[in-house]
Amino acid sequence: MFKYAGVVINSESIQLDKIFTYVIPSEYIGKLHIGHRVKVPFGKGNKIIDGFVMELYEDILEHHKLKEISKVIDEKPMISQKDLELINFMKDKYLCSYIDAIKLVIAPGILEGKKHKTLEKLYINTEVVFQGKLYKEPYINIYKIIEDNNGSFTRSDLVNLYHISLSSINTLIKHGYIIKQDSVVQRYNVKQYTSYHKKSLTEDQEKVISHIINSNKSLFLIKGITGSGKTEVYMNLAEHAMNMDKSTIILVPEIALTPQMIERFKGRFGKDVAVFHSKLSDGERHDEWHRVKNNKVKLAIGARSAIFLPFTDLGFIIIDEEHESSYKSDSNPKYNAKEIAEYKSVLYNCKVILGSATPSIDTFYRSEKSEIELLRLNNRVDSAELPKLTIIDMRDELKNNNKSIFSAELYEAMKESLDKKEQIILFLNRRGFSTFVSCRKCGYVFKCDNCDISLTYHWSGNYLSCHYCGKTMKATNTCPSCKSNYVKHFGIGTEKVEAAIKRTFPEARVIRMDLDTTRKKNSYEDIYNSFKNQEADILVGTQMVAKGLDFHNVTLVGVLAADLSLNLPDYRSNEKTFQLITQVAGRAGRGRKKGRVIVQTYLPDNYSIKLAQKYDYDGFYREEIKIRKDMNYPPFSKILSITLSSKNEDLLIKNIQNLAINLRSLLLIDDKIEILGPTPCIISKINEFFRWQIIIKGQLTQSFNKNVKEMVYETLKEVYNDIRINIDINPNNLV
Incomplete structure (x- = not known):
């Protein structure tokens, strides 16, 4: 029997990113499993906080002063064994904390107390006969309305729709003739879409679909020119998965693309398609996640984060416009959805399909090395010409x-x-009206006080805006430097x-x-x-x-x-x-x-x-x-970016120079890796924080990256509260 549990606590602190051992109370022995969410006492004040069980032990070497788990929160484990493997994969690959990875695989908002939205609906109590002194108007009328619409109305509905007295409703409830029950309100899109009928496939489309279904490989790249019917291929694959009682995740790079995808897939497959992206409310995302968890849907469409939806029976993961940089996260964990999909293909024995007219250089290079199977759609549907x-x-x-x-x-x-x-x-x-505003007399450029960047002029509203920190100010025709009126807007934006x-x-x-x-x-x-x-x-x-x-x-x-x-x-x-x-x-x-x-x-x-x-x-x-190849850039190498930022520029420069010295000592024995910097970032100041960076380029392994992370935090441990640390592997940009 397991008597001890290894728990990761819900804390952003890097110093607390470890597994803590707790005693399992006798009432939970045999009932507590890996993945359960628990309440545990932590710190000197024994503050009760959330944690997640990551390990179980029958015995341990050190028993002294161990604290006991306070409570098991959920009836079932929130994290599955496969989720746990994915969490450990992300922690190693993206150098993130346990809790950052855990937050991606659990229900959105659960740690913030988000729950299903419920409404208190009214029902007839069938175990009680309606009779006695209340069997008269207006109670008979109320009873009849509820009986005819059992579970359809709340008390406020009856008051607003039928102008019924609230006290009369409460009297029927008090005497047990009517009962109240909480009913879950579904916060997902129930809009009806025009039918999107199945289309006749071209010979090329049929070949691609057949090859993917029958192949024993798991990674595919569909290189299809624009208008070649990749979406119809995706739909046929999703339909095949449904027929096999399997699920499909379809990722799109921009939220702007989701309305069109939703329209087509819901038009083809009905309302039972989950939608998951950042423009949904926390409640909507929470409900969609649970629809997947409860096996209510077999198909999900969404942006990057939809890759973590809790399907257990995946058949396909389809990544449309796979070349887009938006599939890589810029916030912790700095994961790449394509890499997560590839890892899940092993975990769930499913197939990953990448689609693009212009595949990323990295992906196409892997197809040339036969790591990914290349399939082509070279013609537009209906033999239409490219413009x-x-x-x-x-x-x-x-x-x-x-x-x-x-x-x-x-x-x-x-x-x-x-x-x-x-x-x-x-x-x-x-975007914007003009890319910068300057004085033609003295050359003064309107810049953000908080950032090393020029302000963008927006004609609608007549204001200047910083596109990095969000600061705005009213536009003026007078130069703050020379007081002349020769202020002009330069460059163009969409406005x-x-x-x-x-x-x-x-x-x-x-x-x-x-x-x-x-x-x-x-x-x-x-x-x-x-x-x-x-x-x-x-x-x-x-x-x-x-x-x-x-x-x-x-x-x-x-x-x-x-x-x-x-x-x-x-x-x-x-x-x-x-x-x-x-x-x-x-x-x-x-x-x-x-x-x-x-x-x-x-x-x-x-x-x-x-x-x-x-x-x-x-x-x-x-x-x-x-x-x-000549420049030793990806796919022939990997890049690791270390960006430090601080409001104290002198402190920042001193510490990043010390860090560079320590990192060079780490690299002395490896001539396949080079270190560039430290130098100021291209945008050297954002939101009052000065920014410097070090770039490491070469044959970087996960163990090497882990050593770099440990050295960064060890070097900066005395100034950790004054300097922000950002470590990114193959970043989207080096700005």
């Missing part, structure tokens, strides 16, 4: 004295599309594009999709439906509009500044540029009308832009993989 893509050199536009946002060719194409009542998507990966369209094409109906217009809960769905229903002619947006969306009346796509992603200080900047252009180009010509794409750039000779014009992914991959 013609034209590159416009904006330097020539300036020579011709065109200083407009729109090149002459894009202007004419927009005019033609609007005349034909066809729709247009304009893509610019920068400025919207304003320019309204000036140039005043009759056009314009909507915008970016972070500023999608802050409200249902804003993504509202914008999607509005454009789908052709209530707008032009959709302006950031990368939210660049992928996945399927509008059959869109015949023109304009990329207004293809150079933005090229100028990022990131080894993946060419890859991101090729992907964005190819993906947004794929939004055009998806119906029966031919599509057209116009890409504006100041760097028309860049290989990523030239190859995107030809939709030549294989050619781009060959160019890019050579550079990666």
